[in-house]
Amino acid sequence: MSKGNRVSLNILVYAVALASMPLVGFTNEPPTSLDAGIFSKDQAKAGKRLYKQHCKSCHEGSYFKPVLLAWRGEPLSTFFELMTSAMPENDPGSLKHDQYTDILAHILNISGYTRGEKPLNSTTFSAITIDKPASK
Ligand code: HEC
Structure with a gap:
C-alpha cells in the first residue's frame, strides 16, 4: 500500500x-433524564425574558411544575413539539425554534430541575424521558 x-x-x-x-x-453519553443538568443558567435567563413577552400573560410560573409531573414517562420531544406547535395559544408556532428552546430552559429552571453547564440541545429531546426533579 x-x-x-x-x-x-x-x-x-x-x-x-x-x-x-x-x-x-x-x-x-447523551442525557436521558430531565434532571441531568441539561440546560444552562444563561439560557434560562434568556428564556425568562422571552417567557415574560410571550407566555406570562396566560401562565403563572407555577403552572408548569404540575404540568411536567403529569407528563412523566413521556419523551421530552413530544412535550416540546406540543409547546412549539400549540403555544402561545393566541399565535401558535410564532416563535423561533431557539426561542422555544430557551423558554423551555426557563420552565425547567423555575420547576426545580438541575442546571448544568451546556445549553439545551433539542436533538437530544427524543432520548430524554420527563421525570421529576430529584431535589423534590
Ligand atoms: C393566550 C393565552 C396563552 C398564551 C399566551 C400561552 N398559553 Fe400555554 N396554554 C394556554 C391554554 C388555554 C392552555 C390549556 C390550559 C390547560 O389545559 O391547562 C395552555 C397550555 C399550555 C401547556 C400545557 C400543555 C399540556 O397539555 O400539558 C404548556 C406547556 C404551555 N401552555 C406552554 C406555553 C408557553 C411556553 C407559552 C409561551 C410561548 C404559552 N404557553 C403561551 C394559553 C396560553
Whole structure:
C-alpha cells in the first residue's frame, strides 16, 4: 500500500468513528433524564425574558411544575413539539425554534430541575424521558 492510500484510509476510519459518536459531545453519553443538568443558567435567563413577552400573560410560573409531573414517562420531544406547535395559544408556532428552546430552559429552571453547564440541545429531546426533579 502506498503512503497516500494509508493516509486516506486513516481519514476514512476517523470519519466513521466520528460519525458514530453521540451528537452532544465527544465523551459524554447523551442525557436521558430531565434532571441531568441539561440546560444552562444563561439560557434560562434568556428564556425568562422571552417567557415574560410571550407566555406570562396566560401562565403563572407555577403552572408548569404540575404540568411536567403529569407528563412523566413521556419523551421530552413530544412535550416540546406540543409547546412549539400549540403555544402561545393566541399565535401558535410564532416563535423561533431557539426561542422555544430557551423558554423551555426557563420552565425547567423555575420547576426545580438541575442546571448544568451546556445549553439545551433539542436533538437530544427524543432520548430524554420527563421525570421529576430529584431535589423534590
Ligand atoms: C393566550 C393565552 C396563552 C398564551 C399566551 C400561552 N398559553 Fe400555554 N396554554 C394556554 C391554554 C388555554 C392552555 C390549556 C390550559 C390547560 O389545559 O391547562 C395552555 C397550555 C399550555 C401547556 C400545557 C400543555 C399540556 O397539555 O400539558 C404548556 C406547556 C404551555 N401552555 C406552554 C406555553 C408557553 C411556553 C407559552 C409561551 C410561548 C404559552 N404557553 C403561551 C394559553 C396560553
